[in-house]
Amino acid sequence: MLYGINQLKITVSVAFGTGMYQVINNLFINAIKFAGNGKLVILKMSILEKKNSLLISVIDNGPGIPDKEKDRVFDKFHGDDTSKGKGLGLGLYICKRIVELHKGKIWVEDNPDGGAIFKMVLPI
Ligand SMILES: Nc1ncnc2c1ncn2[C@@H]1O[C@H](COP(=O)(O)OP(=O)(O)OP(=O)(O)O)[C@@H](O)[C@H]1O
Ligand SMILES: [Mg+2]
Numbered sequence: 833m834l835y836g837i838n839q840l841k842i843t844v845s846v847a848f849g850t851g852m853y854q855v856i857n858n859l860f861i862n863a864i865k866f867a868g869n870g871k872l873v874i875l876k877m878s879i880l881e882k883k884n885s886l887l888i889s890v891i892d893n894g895p896g897i898p899d900k901e902k903d904r905v906f907d908k909f910h911g912d913d914t915s916k917g918k919g920l921g922l923g924l925y926i927c928k929r930i931v932e933l934h935k936g937k938i939w940v941e942d943n944p945d946g947g948a949i950f951k952m953v954l955p956i
Contacts, residue, residue: 833848836879838856839865842911843888846852848934848954851933851934851935852931854926855938855952858923858924859950860873863890863892863894864874866892867892867894867947871892871893871894873890873891874891875888875890876888879923879956880953883892884955885936885953885954885955885956888943890950891947891948892948893943893946893947894948896943896948898945902941903926905929905940906924906925906938907921907925908921909921910924910925911926930952931942931952934954934955936952936953936954937952937953
């Protein structure tokens with residue numbers, strides 16, 4: 833059970849406004865859709881002191897994202913061969929826009945244990 837989400841909502845809202853809550857929410861909804869309802873999703877947050885920035889990772893054990901799709905999943909209406917008809921393909925595009933408005937970066941990596949890790953770095 834991911835019981836930290838209420839605390840996350842408060843903390844993130846205070847620091848970055850409600851847009852950042854929407855980013856986290858989109859990433860969790862994706863994990864539920866693509867990795868499977870009821871599967872473990874890990875949220876990690878750490879401060880990168882030297883860079884004065886916050887690193888947030890959303891980690892799942894789903895099918896992951898192939899290398900050739902890793903940049904494209906952030907495009908508007910992306911979701912042809914990988915979407916499995918589960919959405920419009922706007923969620924990650926909106927996430928990227930919001931993160932960039934906060935002068936941050938978002939990207940996806942492979943989870944070494946299988947699955948995807950969505951990472952973002954935000955200046956604090
Ligand atoms: N955690 C994930 N694991 C595997 N594939 C993912 C994951 N998150 C996103 N994807 C892939 O990236 C595509 C784009 O994600 P995005 O959130 O933009 O769209 P969507 O979830 O399909 O639709 P929407 O968010 O508009 O409801 C998805 O269709 C899916 O193919
Ligand atoms: Mg989505």
